[in-house]
C-alpha cells in the first residue's frame with residue numbers, strides 16, 4: 001500500500017503545480033498569441049485560474065414548492081464541460097455531483113415521481129451520453145455514545161442513532177452559490193444540525209479554519225451541531241457518511257502528510273476518501289477533509305479537536321436509496337461505501353463542554369487539491385535560508401581576500 005500511496009502523492013502534487021504556477025504562464029502566452037485580446041478582462045480571467053460560470057436554480061422545473069424538501073441545482077459551466085451540483089433535503093441531506101463533457105447539459109426532474117421516492121430515473125442529466133462521471137454523498141446518521149471512561153472508543157454504549165432522513169429540515173436558505181440547511185429531530189432538545197454547501201467559480205481557500213483549499217471542481221460542506229442537549233454528560237458524537245461513485249466506489253481513504261502552514265496550524269494530515277480504478281492513482285472523485293473539528297462557533301486552534309474516520313465499508317444500496325429522494329432518483333442500483341467520522345480523542349473535552357461541534361469537508365471530481373507552501377511560508381524560508389547563505393558567501397569572500405592578502409604578503413617576503 002505504501003509505495004502506491006507515495007506514487008499518487010507525487011502525481012497529485014505535480015498536477016497541482018502545473019495548474020497553479022506553470023499552467024498560468026502557459027495560458028497567458030497561448031491566449032495572448034491566439035487572439036489579439038478580444039477583451040482584456042477575459043485574458044485576465046484566463047490568466048488567474050480555471051474558472052466556471054455558476055448559475056443557481058432552486059427546485060428546477062417545479063411549479064410549486066415541493067412539500068418534502070428542496071432540491072438545489074448549481075450549474076458550473078466551463079468551455080467544454082459542465083459540473084452539476086445537486087443538493088437535496090428530501091430525506092437525509094444528499095449532495096450529487098455530475099460531470100458532463102457538454103456545456104449545454106441540463107437537469108430534468110419528474111417531480112411527482114421524485115418526491116414519491118420510489119422510482120429511479122426521475123432525475124436525469126441530459127443528454128445522458130454526455131455524462132462522464134458522478135458521485136454522491138449522503139449524510140445518513142448522527143451517532144452519540146456515552147464515553148464514561150473517557151477513552152473515546154466508539155464501540156459500545158451507543159444511544160439510539162439520530163436518523164437524518166427523519167429530521168425536519170428547514171427550507172434551503174440561499175445566498176449566491178451557498179445554501180444553508182438546518183434540521184431538528186423530534187427527540188432533539190433545543191439544538192439543530194446544520195449543513196452549509198458552498199460552490200466556487202475558481203480556486204481559493206475557505207474563509208475560516210480549517211481553510212481548506214478548493215477549486216472550481218469541488219464544493220465545500222460545513223456540518224455543525226449546535227446546542228443539542230446531549231443524552232449523557234460525557235457524550236461524544238459520530239457522523240455517518242455514505243458515498244457512491246460511478247463505476248468505481250469510494251472504497252479507500254488515503255491519508256497524506258500535509259504542510260503545517262498558517263492556514264491550519266498544528267494539523268499535519270489531510271485525508272481523502274477516493275473513487276479510483278483498482279490499483280490506479282488516478283482519482284475520479286473524492287471527499288477530502290483535515291482531521292480536525294471545532295468546538296466553538298469561532299473556529300481556532302484553541303477550540304480544535306481531532307477527529308478520526310473508520311475504514312470505508314460496503315453498505316446496503318437499497319437502504320441508501322430509500323433514505324434520499326436524490327439518490328433514489330438518480331442511481332438505479334447504488335453500491336455505496338460508508339464510514340463514520342468520530343469527533344474527539346480520549347482526554348478531549350466532551351460535547352457538553354461547549355455544546356457545539358463543526359467539521360468541514362470538500363466533495364469534488366478529479367484530483368483533490370494539494371496544499372503547497374503559502375507565500376508567507378516561502379518568504380520565511382527564503383529569509384531563513386537566504387540569510388545564512390549570504391553570511392556564508394560574505395565569510396568565504398572575506399577568507400579569500402585575507403588569504404590572498406596573506407599570500408601576496410608572503411610572496412613579497414623572500415624578495416625582501
Ligand SMILES: *[C@@H]1O[C@H](CO)[C@@H](O)[C@H](O)[C@H]1NC(C)=O
Pocket residue numbers: 079080
Ligand atoms: C472545446 O471544443 C471546441 C470544439 O468542440 C474546440 O475547438 C476547443 O478547442 C475546445 N476547448 C477546450 C478548452 O478543450
Ligand SMILES: *[C@@H]1O[C@H](CO)[C@@H](O)[C@H](O)[C@H]1NC(C)=O
Pocket residue numbers: 116118119
Ligand atoms: C410510487 O408511489 C406513488 C405514490 O406513493 C404510487 O402512486 C406509485 O404507484 C408508486 N410507484 C411504484 C412503482 O411503486
Ligand SMILES: *[C@@H]1O[C@H](CO)[C@@H](O)[C@H](O)[C@H]1NC(C)=O
Pocket residue numbers: 101129130131132
Ligand atoms: C462525451 O462523452 C461521450 C461518452 O464518453 C462520448 O460518446 C461523446 O462523444 C463525448 N462528446 C464530446 C463532445 O466529447
Ligand SMILES: *[C@@H]1O[C@H](CO)[C@@H](O)[C@H](O)[C@H]1NC(C)=O
Pocket residue numbers: 148149156157
Ligand atoms: C469503565 O471502566 C470500568 C472500570 O475499569 C469498567 O468496569 C467499565 O466496563 C468501563 N466502561 C466502559 C464503557 O468501557
Ligand SMILES: *[C@@H]1O[C@H](CO)[C@@H](O)[C@H](O)[C@H]1NC(C)=O
Pocket residue numbers: 163165166
Ligand atoms: C426513520 O424513518 C424510516 C423510514 O420512514 C423508518 O423506517 C424509521 O423507523 C424511522 N426511524 C426513527 C428513529 O424514527
Ligand SMILES: *[C@@H]1O[C@H](CO)[C@@H](O)[C@H](O)[C@H]1NC(C)=O
Pocket residue numbers: 173174175180
Ligand atoms: C439565511 O441565512 C442568513 C445568513 O446566512 C441569515 O441572516 C438569515 O436569517 C437566514 N434566513 C432564514 C429565513 O433562515
Ligand SMILES: *[C@@H]1O[C@H](CO)[C@@H](O)[C@H](O)[C@H]1NC(C)=O
Pocket residue numbers: 189190229
Ligand atoms: C431551550 O432553550 C430555551 C430558550 O432558548 C431555554 O429557555 C431552555 O432552558 C432551553 N432548554 C434546555 C433544556 O436547555
Ligand SMILES: *[C@@H]1O[C@H](CO)[C@@H](O)[C@H](O)[C@H]1NC(C)=O
Pocket residue numbers: 019050081215216217366
Ligand atoms: C477541473 O476539471 C476539468 C475537467 O476534468 C479539468 O479540465 C480542469 O483542469 C480541472 N480544474 C482544476 C482546477 O483541477
Ligand SMILES: *[C@@H]1O[C@H](CO)[C@@H](O)[C@H](O)[C@H]1NC(C)=O
Pocket residue numbers: 231232233
Ligand atoms: C450531569 O452532571 C450533573 C452534575 O455535574 C448532574 O447533576 C446531572 O444529573 C448529570 N446528567 C446526566 C444526564 O448524567
Ligand SMILES: *[C@@H]1O[C@H](CO)[C@@H](O)[C@H](O)[C@H]1NC(C)=O
Pocket residue numbers: 233234352353
Ligand atoms: C453538562 O452540562 C450541564 C448543563 O449545562 C451541567 O449541569 C453539567 O455539569 C455539565 N456536565 C459536565 C460533565 O460538564
Ligand SMILES: *[C@@H]1O[C@H](CO)[C@@H](O)[C@H](O)[C@H]1NC(C)=O
Pocket residue numbers: 278
Ligand atoms: C476491483 O477489485 C475488486 C476486488 O479487489 C473486484 O471485485 C472488482 O471487480 C475490481 N473492479 C474492476 C473494475 O476491476
Ligand SMILES: *[C@@H]1O[C@H](CO)[C@@H](O)[C@H](O)[C@H]1NC(C)=O
Pocket residue numbers: 143154155158238240241310313337338339340
Ligand atoms: C458507524 O458506527 C455505528 C455504531 O458503531 C455502526 O452501527 C455503523 O455500522 C457504522 N457505520 C459505518 C458506515 O461504518
